[in-house]
Amino acid sequence: MKELENKILTEGKVIDNSILKVDSFFNYCIDISMLRSVGKFIASHFKNVDKVLTIEASGIAFAVAVAFELGNVPVIFAKKSKTAVTSTDENYIAMVHSFTHGIDNNIYVSKRFLNENDNVLIVDDFLANGAASIGLVQICQQAKANVVGVGIGIEKEFQGGRKKLQDLGCKIVSAARITAFENNKPIFSTEKY
Amino acid sequence: MKELENKILTEGKVIDNSILKVDSFFNYCIDISMLRSVGKFIASHFKNVDKVLTIEASGIAFAVAVAFELGNVPVIFAKKSKTAVTSTDENYIAMVHSFTHGIDNNIYVSKRFLNENDNVLIVDDFLANGAASIGLVQICQQAKANVVGVGIGIEKEFQGGRKKLQDLGCKIVSAARITAFENNKPIFSTEKY
Numbered sequence: 001m002k003e004l005e006n007k008i009l010t011e012g013k014v015i016d017n018s019i020l021k022v023d024s025f026f027n028y029c030i031d032i033s034m035l036r037s038v039g040k041f042i043a044s045h046f047k048n049v050d051k052v053l054t055i056e057a058s059g060i061a062f063a064v065a066v067a068f069e070l071g072n073v074p075v076i077f078a079k080k081s082k083t084a085v086t087s088t089d090e091n092y093i094a095m096v097h098s099f100t101h102g103i104d105n106n107i108y109v110s111k112r113f114l115n116e117n118d119n120v121l122i123v124d125d126f127l128a129n130g131a132a133s134i135g136l137v138q139i140c141q142q143a144k145a146n147v148v149g150v151g152i153g154i155e156k157e158f159q160g161g162r163k164k165l166q167d168l169g170c171k172i173v174s175a176a177r178i179t180a181f182e183n184n185k186p187i188f189s190t191e192k193y
Numbered sequence: 194m195k196e197l198e199n200k201i202l203t204e205g206k207v208i209d210n211s212i213l214k215v216d217s218f219f220n221y222c223i224d225i226s227m228l229r230s231v232g233k234f235i236a237s238h239f240k241n242v243d244k245v246l247t248i249e250a251s252g253i254a255f256a257v258a259v260a261f262e263l264g265n266v267p268v269i270f271a272k273k274s275k276t277a278v279t280s281t282d283e284n285y286i287a288m289v290h291s292f293t294h295g296i297d298n299n300i301y302v303s304k305r306f307l308n309e310n311d312n313v314l315i316v317d318d319f320l321a322n323g324a325a326s327i328g329l330v331q332i333c334q335q336a337k338a339n340v341v342g343v344g345i346g347i348e349k350e351f352q353g354g355r356k357k358l359q360d361l362g363c364k365i366v367s368a369a370r371i372t373a374f375e376n377n378k379p380i381f382s383t384e385k386y
Contacts, residue, residue: 024305024306028269028270028272028303028306029267029268029269029305029306030257030268030269031267032257032260032261032265032266032267032268033265035257036265056250056251057249057250057253057270058249060253061253061254061257061268063254064223064253064254064257064258065257067223067225068225068229072225072226072229073225074222074223075222075223076221076223077221077223077250079221110221110222112222113217
């Protein structure tokens with residue numbers, strides 16, 4: 001998606017040919033016009049979605065933008081810690097390794113919110129090694145929900161997440177698909193999405 | 194706002210006349226149609242907003258819905274922990290006491306994203322004792338930004354947050370303003386918002 005690619009080129013920063021910072025418009029200070037365009041792009045590639053599933057915190061804004069374009073379907077976000085001690089919920093649980101922080105974390109979705117009748121679009125602002133998205137797929141599998149696909153804002157394809165999700169049978173659409181960093185500039189895939 | 198009040202009455206759960214659970218439609222599994230209505234209601238009460246400021250995680254969806262209705266102004270969310278070790282950002286910092294979890298936490302906003310030229314609408318899904326919103330006001334004060342007001346989804350007025358924010362000079366608009374719980378049912382304010 002050219003609009004997002006151009007924004008990454010002009011406002012993103014690549015550090016040491018490995019880290020892409022887009023926090024000035026995408027995942028901290030959020031350019032809402034851009035977010036809506038990206039949401040529209042992702043939504044246009046998927047049909048028959050009942051629910052959008054993401055992970056807190058930075059995936060939430062993106063999930064809302066996608067859900068708007070899918071006719072206001074509900075958004076659920078997986079939590080990185082169990083909810084308040086007052087909760088008696090049973091949860092679907094998956095383990096996710098964070099390379100940024102170097103630790104393993106469980107993610108949780110209450111069993112009240114996903115079941116075998118749901119057709120779920122998983123979305124996340126980033127796809128790198130795929131750990132977070134695969135955790136969300138595992139949660140859908142536990143719920144016996146149907147995964148319609150995975151919608152991603154910015155993908156770093158060379159980190160292998162796409163391959164792993166494809167091996168799980170997922171259709172993946174990314175608004176910006178980066179195949180490499182060269183001289184601290186992103187190189188975008190020539191594939192359509 | 195009647196639509197949200199009715200939803201709270203039909204789908205919310207009050208526990209021990211003190212805790213209101215609305216996670217089936219508002220802050221975990223999110224009813225996006227409802228969220229858009231609430232965003233529209235809040236946005237209609239404020240003018241000349243440049244940026245919407247909230248706090249992760251559950252405030253983000255609501256902030257995006259408000260920002261959509263304010264002409265796609267940017268959304269910034271305060272973080273509950275410092276960003277990745279790779280970040281060299283200086284931050285505005287405020288201390289927030291969580292009554293739910295019984296601990297004090299710092300919240301952070303990068304100095305890159307707020308400054309003295311900004312007219313900021315603070316939004317949050319809940320207002321109770323006001324700790325989170327007051328933390329966001331303090332962050333705006335550090336940035337010398339102008340606080341246009343505070344927009345809230347669901348307010349528990351009897352917990353005192355409104356009074357404290359008014360003492361700080363803030364205009365407050367809540368989509369649902371609860372003055373008490375009686376027999377595990379919310380009583381809504383007769384004030385307009």
